[in-house]
Amino acid sequence: MLTREDCLQRDAIDRLAPLRLEFALDELDARGLIYLDGNSLGALPRRTLPRICEVVQGEWGRGLIGSWNTAGWITLAARVGDKIGRLVGADTGELMVADSTSINIYKVLGAGVTIVGHDSPARRRILSERLNFPSDLYIAETFAREHGFELTLVDAENLIAALDDRIAVLMLTHVNYRTGYMHDMQTLTRAAHDAGAMTVWDLSHSAGAVPVALKAHDADFAVGCGYKYLNGGPGAPAFVWAHPRHTARMDRERWRQPLAGWLGHAAPFDFVEDYRPAPGIARFTCGTPPIISLAALECGVDLLAEAEKYGGIDAIRQKSIELSNVFIELVETRCAKELALVSPREPSTRGSQVCFAHPTGGYRIVQALIARGVIGDFRAPDILRFGFTPLYTRFVDVWDAVDRLAGVLATGEWRDARFAGRAAVT
Ligand SMILES: *Cc1c(COP(=O)(O)O)cnc(C)c1O
Secondary structure (H helix, E strand, O other), X not given: OOOHHHHHHHHHOOOOHXXXXXXXXXXXXXXXXXXXXXXXXXXXXXXXXXXXXXXXXXXXXXXXXXXXXXXXXXXXXXXXHHHHHHHHOOOOOOEEEOOOHHHHHHHHHHHHHHXXXXXXXXXXXXXXXXXXXXXXXXXXXXXXXXXOOEEEEEOHHHHHHHOOOOEEEEEEEOEOOOOOEEOOHHHHHHHHHHOOOEEEEEOOOOOOOOOOOOOOOOOOEEEEOOOOOOOOOOOOOOEEEEOHHHHHHHHHHOOOOOOOOHHHEOOHHHOOOOOOEOOHHHHHOOOOOOHHHHHXXXXXXXXXXXXXXXXXXXXXXXXXXXXXXXXXXXXXXXXXXXXXXXXXXXXXXXXXXXXXXXXXXXXXXXXXXHHOOEEOEEEOOXXXXXXXXXXXXOHHHHHHHHHHHHHHHHHOHHHOHHHOOOOOOO
């Protein structure tokens, strides 16, 4: 079995180690806390607070409305979008930061069915996976209901078989939020195209964690989250991407996305009566972006850009796989009787998180583990979820986390009543 010493040695040769110093983890470290929930809310970069102070005091306080021009607020969403684009295989000018992931799903579904509907109006179905993230499904169901479509849900292994001539859009989350299962974007996109359908990819658990090649894999639309592996802070704005062949066609046909707001207008400050969509991805902007949150997101995204000098997203992915493998090996050695692996064992089909199931104690075990200073989370009905963020998770953190998990299980302390009460956010 891997020893704690082995893990310390792996940290000593970790080329991404300098980036951990860029996060405000001192207090966590001083209290012996181990954070394995960066897949839900990324940690705070050190540079975020001074940057936010500057945005609030300097740009807003002193610059006031002039800062839209002088501090570059009006182009910030596109600028941060370009930086995110580099992480997911999009070219400059193709990706915007806007709204939340949920809202962006609505917008790209609308754009997708507009295009498909023009060419093949008989396609009236949106296909997705039964275990997709609920918000994605709620939005798709709402969209379908309002537009006379039907949402068809199947198990992951039946997706390709379900792609028939009734499907307009295949909407999937690349890495599943519960199991960490990662779809093969290239194969599924090709299958969708062969069947005459478009693809919408949710990259919430992928961006900043695994390499994504939207353009190379010929995806159609994508959305994703800013507060997970991009470390943008709670409720950070999300992003939206469309393949340029689609935005070019939307330009030609003057098609809109369904939430056409003033900042997605070609000339918002003309204040004209008629809506004329801005060219390219800019039409996917709806209203005014949250500048303070956007500035915080840029700080998180900049750390991923800095990782480029240490090997970039490939080095991040490599370390993520190694951290996850060490976690699986240690849990299966020390807690095998109680916990069953839910995530794929094969790294190529796994994102940057590892989940284990416990038949009855999932929630309480996570609470007891938090009491011992290891922060993971619980996903109903029975899943203990642990996220690995290679920018700041160390191998020794993994070792210590499993050590405490083994302690929680061996002592049975999780059965204590104080771990039973459910908080609003699990
Ligand atoms: C985190 C996440 C979201 C979050 O959506 P919000 O609109 O930001 O609340 C959506 N979809 C998936 C798959 C996610 O993992």
